[in-house]
Amino acid sequence: MNIRALKTLVKQGETDTIEFKLSTGQLARATETLCAFLNKKGGMVLLGISDSGEILGEKVNDATKRDIANQLNRIEPLPDIETIFIPLTNNTDVIVLIAKPSSNGPYVCNGRPYVRIQSTTKVMPQEEYKRILYSRLPTTAWEDQLSNHCTIDDLDKDLIKNIVRTAISEKRLHESDSRISIDIILKKFNLIIGDKLTNGAVILFCKNEHLQFPQSLLKLARFRGNEKDEFIDQKMIRNRNTFEVYEEAMAFLSTYIPVAGKIEEENAFRVDTPAILSKSLREALINAIVHRDYSVNSGSISIGIYDNRIEITSIGPLPHGITLQQLSKRHDSFPRNPHMASIFHRCGMIEQWGRGTYDMIKLCKERGYPKPKFKETIGSFSVILPFKEPIQRVEIPMPEDKIFLSLTDRQKSIIKTLKSGPLSRQEIMNELQHSYSVRIVQIDLLKLCNLDIIIKSGKTAGRFVKWSLKR
Numbered sequence: 001m002n003i004r005a006l007k008t009l010v011k012q013g014e015t016d017t018i019e020f021k022l023s024t025g026q027l028a029r030a031t032e033t034l035c036a037f038l039n040k041k042g043g044m045v046l047l048g049i050s051d052s053g054e055i056l057g058e059k060v061n062d063a064t065k066r067d068i069a070n071q072l073n074r075i076e077p078l079p080d081i082e083t084i085f086i087p088l089t090n091n092t093d094v095i096v097l098i099a100k101p102s103s104n105g106p107y108v109c110n111g112r113p114y115v116r117i118q119s120t121t122k123v124m125p126q127e128e129y130k131r132i133l134y135s136r137l138p139t140t141a142w143e144d145q146l147s148n149h150c151t152i153d154d155l156d157k158d159l160i161k162n163i164v165r166t167a168i169s170e171k172r173l174h175e176s177d178s179r180i181s182i183d184i185i186l187k188k189f190n191l192i193i194g195d196k197l198t199n200g201a202v203i204l205f206c207k208n209e210h211l212q213f214p215q216s217l218l219k220l221a222r223f224r225g226n227e228k229d230e231f232i233d234q235k236m237i238r239n240r241n242t243f244e245v246y247e248e249a250m251a252f253l254s255t256y257i258p259v260a261g262k263i264e265e266e267n268a269f270r271v272d273t274p275a276i277l278s279k280s281l282r283e284a285l286i287n288a289i290v291h292r293d294y295s296v297n298s299g300s301i302s303i304g305i306y307d308n309r310i311e312i313t314s315i316g317p318l319p320h321g322i323t324l325q326q327l328s329k330r331h332d333s334f335p336r337n338p339h340m341a342s343i344f345h346r347c348g349m350i351e352q353w354g355r356g357t358y359d360m361i362k363l364c365k366e367r368g369y370p371k372p373k374f375k376e377t378i379g380s381f382s383v384i385l386p387f388k389e390p391i392q393r394v395e396i397p398m399p400e401d402k403i404f405l406s407l408t409d410r411q412k413s414i415i416k417t418l419k420s421g422p423l424s425r426q427e428i429m430n431e432l433q434h435s436y437s438v439r440i441v442q443i444d445l446l447k448l449c450n451l452d453i454i455i456k457s458g459k460t461a462g463r464f465v466k467w468s469l470k471r
Contacts, residue, residue, distance in 0.1 A: 006086050006094060010046070010053050014119040017043035022050055023058050024067055030097065031071045033121045036114035037099035038079055038107040039132070043116065047095040048088075057092030060085060068095070070231065075109050076315060076380070077299045078217065104297040106132045111313070111377035129378050142295040143200035143337045144190075149211055150197050156207035157182055158426075159243060162435030167346035169433075190339045200339050203294060204242050212239035215315075217300035220252045226306045242289050242340065246349075247440040249285055249303055254408045256305045257281075275387040276310065277369055278409065280360045284372065284383040286349055287356055288314040290341045291381075307391045313382040327357040327374050347435060357383075410436065411444050415469065418454060422468040 001009075014020055019033045030045045037043030048057040058064075072081050084096040106113050106129055113124035160182055167173035177185065186192045191201035199213070206212045218237040224230040233256075237248045257275055288301045293316025302313045318324070319334040335341035344350045351359075357374070364371045370386035410432070417423065417431045429441055445467055448454045456465045 001084055001086060001096060003086060003088070006046075006055070006096075010049060010055060013053060014051075016116050016118055017041065019043070019045045019119070019121070020049040020051060020053065021045060021047045022056070023047060024064055024095070027067060027071050029121075031074060032109050032112075032114050033116070034072075034079070034081060034097055034099045035075050035107050035109035036116040036121045036124075038075070038102055039105050039113060039124065040101075040116050042099050042101040044096055044098045047097070048092065049094065055088070055094060057088040057090065057094050059091070060093045060095065064095075068097070070234075072097075073219065073234075074228075075107055076302075077104050077107065077215070077296055079107060106379065108377070108379045111380050111382075113378050124378070126378055133379070141337070142293075143198060143203070143339055144193070145199045146193060146196040147199050147202045148196070150202045150206055150208075152183060152186070152197065154208045154211055155182075155197075155201065155205040156241065156437065158429075159207075159241075159435055159437060160185060160205055162429065163343065163347050165430070166348065166433070166435050170346065170348040172346040172348070189343055198339075199294070200337065204340060204343060206241055209239040212241065213294070214239065215294050215297055215299050216240055216242070216245065218245050218249060219300050219302040220249065221303070222256045222305045224307075226308050228304070241437075243435065244437050244440065245301070246285060246289060247436060249301075250282070250408065250410075251440070251443075253281065253285075253303070253305070253310070257310075275389065275391065276385050277364060277367060280364060280369075280372060280385060281310070282349075283356050283360050284312045284385060286344055287383070288312050290344055290350070291319070291336050292316050293336060296379075308387055310385045310387075311382055312385070313380050315380055317379065318376055318381055324374050324376060328361055330355055330358050349434070408444075410434075410440075411448060414441075414444055414448065415453065418467060418469050422457065422466040424466055428467065 009018065010020075012018060017037065019030065021027075021030045024047055027047070030047065033043075033045055037045075049055055068083060072079065075081075080100045080102060082098040082100065084098070085093045086096060087093050106124070113129045114121055115124040115128070164173060164177055164185060168175055168178060177188070180188075183192065186197070186201060189201075191198050191204070202211070203213055203216060216239055218240070220233075220235040220237070221228075222232040222234070224232050235252060237245060240248065285303075292301060292314035293299065296315045299315030301315075302311075304311045304313075316336060319336055322334060341350060350356065357372070361371045363369075369388050373384040373386070375382040375384060413432055414428055417428055423431070425438070425441060425445065428445075429436060429438070432441075445454065445456075449456060449467075453470060454467050455470050456467050
């Protein structure tokens with residue numbers, strides 16, 4: 001698009017597919033309008049145009065482009081938005097944001113769906129949202145639909161074997177299951193129909209990022225303060241299986257959740273007082289992974305860390321028959337993805353059906369932590385975990401404790417495992433209580449090595465490397 005085409009477009013005025021905004025100061029409202037366009041036949045927002053149609057433009061720099069990207073990230077599912085900068089003679093640009101029609105909706109912005117009525121953007125009525133959503137749902141549950149692009153060779157077989165070993169140790173599989181083939185195990189897990197893998201098998205175990213579903217998307221952010229106004233850090237994890245999503249999320253959370261603690265005598269590790277209960281955090285994260293609506297293409301799990309809380313949001317409302325009020329009590333369990341939930345249950349990551357949120361509330365009350373809150377907006381569900389104290393007021397560990405500040409429970413388990421002597425990466429993974437991907441364990445080993453806690457010997461790289469504690 002050039003300046004001549006721009007002038008022709010502006011002469012049309014605002015319509016059901018064109019919106020003018022004076023500057024990026026109105027970017028939040030512009031994003032709501034883009035969401036509305038996505039829910040209809042598409043459209044464009046022009047930034048740097050007055051309501052009367054005067055072409056003014058505005059200064060564009062790297063911060064402007066970051067602000068645009070951050071605002072567009074608030075639309076779910078991930079939208080297809082084209083950004084065009086049209087230079088003017090006064091060293092300014094008109095920014096054109098084009099929302100292309102899509103069948104991946106309905107779309108929401110900050111948890112709310114929007115609709116365009118003539119030249120006005122409004123919140124979409126809940127009944128209309130549900131009508132669009134249910135009209136696009138398949139008759140077969142998403143996890144049970146057949147996958148035509150993956151085979152057993154594309155799955156992480158080591159991860160599957162680790163899941164089986166863990167389930168046996170949890171007494172949720174029989175010892176004899178350790179000797180059966182991968183395809184029989186997958187049939188036992190209801191992840192193969194005939195000779196075809198299901199979507200559930202792919203989202204759980206696929207190791208090939210190019211074959212993983214695009215809705216396997218994790219958005220991570222640390223915000224400054226208690227609002228979404230400014231990022232300290234943000235990260236997007238794409239095309240990973242659910243166990244890698246869990247590990248990536250926990251690694252990011254462990255980086256930013258403050259822990260007050262001290263080293264006690266005859267204890268190699270500090271006694272931690274975290275700003276939030278790790279059990280509640282794990283439960284909320286696993287619920288988001290297991291219960292989210294994967295039928296919404298390009299949907300995501302979003303985790304926001306603020307000064308006073310953590311919010312974990314997943315696409316999809318509460319299952320039919322469950323209300324917000326019931327979450328604080330024992331209630332029937334209606335998992336949206338029962339086969340996925342069953343596998344997390346078998347390996348001990350879900351303890352009892354229908355008690356997760358109830359136990360979170362009970363445990364927080366017993367330990368003196370603020371109780372979690374639950375929020376349902378149109379198209380998504382959020383768990384809000386308040387910190388015991390705001391981040392800026394949490395006690396900072398003494399200097400001699402700094403080396404342990406960044407260690408996760410998993411990294412501590414690796415150290416304990418290595419007390420028995422040098423072990424290879426695979427031997428360490430076999431000893432750990434839960435199943436972790438090779439990549440995640442390798443990252444932990446390198447971090448412990450960089451911290452001068454462990455050393456490697458033997459081969460310089462690969463699976464034959466031996467790791468041991470530094471004496």
